[in-house]
Amino acid sequence: MSDLYIFRNTLRELNRPGRLWVNLLLVLLPAALALAARAAAGSRFRPETVYGNVASSLIFGFLLVILAVVNGTGVLSQEIEQKTITYLLTRPVPRWRLLLLKFLAAFLMVTVTVCASCLLVALTLFGVGRLSGAPIGRDLLILPVGALAYGALFVLMATLLQRPLMYGLLFAFGWESWVPNLPGYFRRVSLMTYLRVLAPHSREEPETLDIAQVATTLPGTQDGIPHQMAWNVLIGFSVLALMLALYTFSVREYVPRDETG
Amino acid sequence: MILLERASRWYGQIIGINDVSCQIGAGVTALLGPNGAGKSTLMKLITGQLRPTTGRVQVLGRNPFANPHVFRRMGYCPEHENSYEDLTGREFVTMLAAMAGLTGSLLHARVREVIEAVGMTASADRKIGGYSKGMRQRIKIAQGIVHDPEVLILDEPLNGLDPVGRREMTELLQRLGQQGKCVVVSSHILYEVEQMTQNILLMHRGRLLAQGNIYTIRALIDRHPHRIQLATPDGRALARRLLDLPCVLSVRLNDAGASEIEIETRDPESFYAQLPALVLQEGFVISRFESPDNNLEAVFRYLVGEKA
Incomplete structure (x- = not known):
């Protein structure tokens, strides 16, 4: 009974009126851009290529990550900032369970939002009749895995750091943007690399390549990551990060900053 | 029910509480101290x-x-007013009651009962975001008592309440104390505490200065000269008559017009008992009466001095 209340209240907090509008805009943004790309391409329009570009850069590269950062860190940092954490931590609910329920609410929120956005893009580009030609089924399977991995990581950050949102954004749009494009094995320390292995998207070849892309195409710099390994890394990382977050939350003190007097 | 043994808490270089030992049992106990005392x-x-x-x-x-085992039997009402602004008062109390283990019809019956006990029935279905400070205080108390805890900890629970609200909440807490629950209430207002209980813990700068009956503390205070200031048009005559009272140590005229006088006494109770008769008998007019030592700061000054 208490689990349901915690889960529901977390979902409600994540969907407060201000946030709900932002989320709705984020859901519609990739579809709107896909529509614009379709109109601009005219007779050269190839839905697979546009879908690949939008899914890779906007849905996987932006929407998934930003929603995971905001919701993953928000489940805890919002309670601390609002000082409502006090009410939760003085109730007879084990802390690990409290955080797990909040994580599940955030995971559901991110998954539904990114999957809805992905589906809208596919519908915009392929139409209802040709939807089977899009790799939508595969993406709808991999996006929750990404939400799980990033969600667990950002919840862990929220249990450990004072300003998790700031560090989360730095990680998401610094590390996760650059590291997958680096040559050699270094790119293996990015979650996005494994997501791209599981959900590769055919992207339009630009007329000129930037140095990072050139570097990744040099002979000897490509290392093939098997699918199974990508699955193992993403699931293993998610479980490990989540367990570490639950443990940290169970043993650390969480008192609102100005309440330490 | 509550035991502290030489407990200290530091925040880096800043001390929160220092070497505090005490036991708190059933009934209402007030934790008294100025802001920053460590309450x-x-x-x-x-x-x-x-x-x-x-x-x-x-x-x-x-x-x-x-420790969930402890929280099942403990209620807490924090000092801050922050809450889930988009929830109604009833939803807020229901959620926290469910988290405390209440279910089904008992949950809703108990929520109704405590909302009524804190006088929030009419506003319970409004969003907390629209509540006044006093309403927030009441709903906070409701969530603290909804699961009928044996130990109830309330941090400045009367802040923001109007006089009627203060009286109602004071009576509610006294009732809980009489039922054998351990109720700990913090405050920085001596008068407020005196209305509620006689058991106090007195804190200052992170240390526990005194513990026990409020009258014991008052007796400690009364061992020091106690100042009382009066304003009267005929200060010299009143001063002469006051010097005849055995409980008065000294009388000082505070201004050139002798309209303000300051009395020092070691027995304020006796002085307060004798003053009205004297004033009525001699027909003195008193336009102002105050005691700068009858406040919490003075209590701390005395006690810190006593310890030193």
Whole structure:
């Protein structure tokens, strides 16, 4: 009974009126851009290529990550900032369970939002009749895995750091943007690399390549990551990060900053 | 029910509480001290939000830190007013009651009961975001008592309440204390505490200065000369008559016109008992009457001085 209340209240907090509008805009943004790309391409329009570009850069590269950062860190940092954490931590609910329920609410929120956005893009580009030609089924399977991995990581950050949102954004749009494009094995320390292995998207070849892309195409710099390994890394990382977050939350003190007097 | 053994808590270089030892049993106990005395830190240690840096804290025989067994039997009303602004008062109390283990019809019946007990029935279905400070205080108290805890910790629960609200909440807490529950209430207002209980813990700069009956504390205070200031048009005549009272140590005329006088006494109770008769008998007019020593700051000054 208490689990349901915690889960529901977390979902409600994540969907407060201000946030709900932002989320709705984020859901519609990739579809709107896909529509614009379709109109601009005219007779050269190839839905697979546009879908690949939008899914890779906007849905996987932006929407998934930003929603995971905001919701993953928000489940805890919002309670601390609002000082409502006090009410939760003085109730007879084990802390690990409290955080797990909040994580599940955030995971559901991110998954539904990114999957809805992905589906809208596919519908915009392929139409209802040709939807089977899009790799939508595969993406709808991999996006929750990404939400799980990033969600667990950002919840862990929220249990450990004072300003998790700031560090989360730095990680998401610094590390996760650059590291997958680096040559050699270094790119293996990015979650996005494994997501791209599981959900590769055919992207339009630009007329000129930037140095990072050139570097990744040099002979000897490509290392093939098997699918199974990508699955193992993403699931293993998610479980490990989540367990570490639950443990940290169970043993650390969480008192609102100005309440330490 | 609550035991602290040489408990200290530091925040880096800043001390929260220092070497506090005490036991708190059934009934209402007031934790009294000025802002920054360490009351909130002590309450956070008791409610298991913080761990002591050194020493030991036990509630109902257990370490309270993150301990669901303790929280099942403990209620807490924090000092801050922040809440889930988009929830109604009823939803807020229901959620926290469910988290405390109440289910089904008992849950809703109990929520209704406590909302009525704190006088929030009419506003319970409004969003907390639209509540006044007093309403927030009432709903906070409701969530603290909804699961009928044996130990109830309330941090400045009367802040923001109007006089009627203060009286109602004071009576509610006294009733809980009479039922055998351990009710700990923090305050920085001596008068407020006197209305509620006789058991006090007096804190100052992180230390526990005194513990016990409020009259014992008052007796400690009364061993020091107690100042009383009066304003009267005929200060010299009143001063002469006051010097005849055995309880008066000295009388000083405060201004050139002799309209303000300051009396020093070691027995304020006796002075307060004799003054009205004297004034009526001699027909003195008193336009102002105050005691700068009859406040909490003075109590601390005396007690700190006593210890030194």
